[in-house]
Amino acid sequence: MNILLIGEYSRLHNSLKEGLMQNGHRVQLAGFGDGFKDYPMDLKFEKKWDRGFLKKVKVLIHKITGFDMSSYLIYRHFYKNRTFFSGYDAVQLINENSFYCGYHYERKILEHIFRNNKKVFLLSCGADYANVTYCFKNPGFKSVVQPYLAGKIKKKDFQPVLKFREEEYQKLHEYVYDNISGVIASDLDYHVPLEANPKYLGIIPNPVNLEKLKQNTENPRGKIVIFLGINHQNYFQKGIDFFEKALVEIEKKYHDRIEIIVTRSLPYKDYITAYHRAHIILDQAYSMDQGYNALEAMAKGKVVFTGAEKIFETFYNLTEKVAINALPDTDYIVSQLAFLIENPDEIKAIGKRASAFIKANHDHIDIANQYARAWQ
Known part of the structure; x- marks a missing residue:
């Protein structure tokens, strides 16, 4: 198979790539490298205008015009490399929001991916709409939502999780699920919220390169x-x-x-x-x-x-x-x-x-x- 893995959390996709290649598949990996952890990528993205003075300018522009500079720059990088994201037998997204864009640009990226590849799958291994919704509805479920509900985490610091409660990320979730061939959970934290989902294919445990x-x-x-x-x-x-x-x-x-x-x-x-x-x-x-x-x-x-x-x-x-x-x-x-x-x-x-x-x-x-x- 010719496979594209998009995104990285804690070396999951790197280890999966290594296993797939040893099994004879052709594999490419694109993403941000998971921040300071800096995992290797075949095509690496960077979050721009995301810190310091430029972040303040970005926030000001967004307040005045509604324009998201970071999302636009990520989309522009994607568009320049769009042929890299075409022609695969299987593509796997590590998250509903793998490119960290707002709804408009994330959907534009995903439209290309869905249109130009045979099958696309979603991995649930971090905060996403289904998981976050379940955890807030079930506060007794052991999860990262619990310290937030206990008042330990400021709202602005919990935004990478809270964003999945916003309307535009619900729309993104619905768009992704309308187009994927299936969703896979990496462990039981993500399995439980997906059990009743018709697109759910079950748990496949995290791959570890022994x-x-x-x-x-x-x-x-x-x-x-x-x-x-x-x-x-x-x-x-x-x-x-x-x-x-x-x-x-x-x-x-x-x-x-x-x-x-x-x-x-x-x-x-x-x-x-x-x-x-x-x-x-x-x-x-x-x-x-x-x-x-x-x-x-x-x-x-x-x-x-x-x-x-x-x-x-x-x-x-x-x-x-x-x-x-x-x-x-x-x-x-x-x-x-x-x-x-x-x-x-x-x-x-x-x-x-x-x-x-x-x-x-x-x-x-x-x-x-x-x-x-x-x-x-």
Whole structure:
């Protein structure tokens, strides 16, 4: 097959591309590189007029005229490269709003893609209309909407999520669903809101390139190393405030038995190097299932605090822990960390099961085959 992947979140499409190519498919990848993480793209887009003085000018122009300069510049870049986006057997969009444009220019881009390719599919692996609508209607559902409803996140900082509640993004959602051949969920956080959708094709787990992620965790014979990677853009959405408070308590009690590593907003290649020595990774507290960073750490044999709710254990028929189900509760996180520090053999056992779980359920070559079958 000749395949185009559009957009990138946390290396998902890069790993899928690698699996598809190993299976003999021709694959191109276009997108923004996921911000500061800067993942490789075959055709790279940039958000222009999006910071500093030019952003202020853009906002002023939009207020006065309604014209969206950033969207126009993205569309112009797309139009110059429109032949790159034509002639594929299957195209997969990573989001309903993969190009980060307002409705007018996003639809113009999508019209070309729908018109000039055989089939187009949508991946639900982040905020989109269906997911955001479900989370606001069901505030008890464990999601990034919960810290916003608790008043921890300012409205302007939550706009990448809140925009999907606006009328123009509902229109975009309806236009996308009218034209796609199907939608796929990457994990259970996105599966639940889609279960009744007639275009839903089911879960295909995140692909992880195990060849790039050899297991490297040493047995915790000396100090136990705990790692927290902070991304300030989603600080409260990940529940980092609970992790930081928990580490303060753990440091007081176990300072002579642990080492804590904290990093801030690192590019991907630096991030995976930074947690190399860690035994325990603190990932996120508002999810049902694991996100991509957690999966890669688990592949390396780390014990990861992330989403691992009962629905996850049931879905994969698990009888033993492969990760620690993190909750937005400081005392709970402290108790789970304390148990691991006092029982280092559990760190070794969970890490071994985590690595085996990823190999069995997330290998990028097997996952690529699942995608190819779904597209066909």
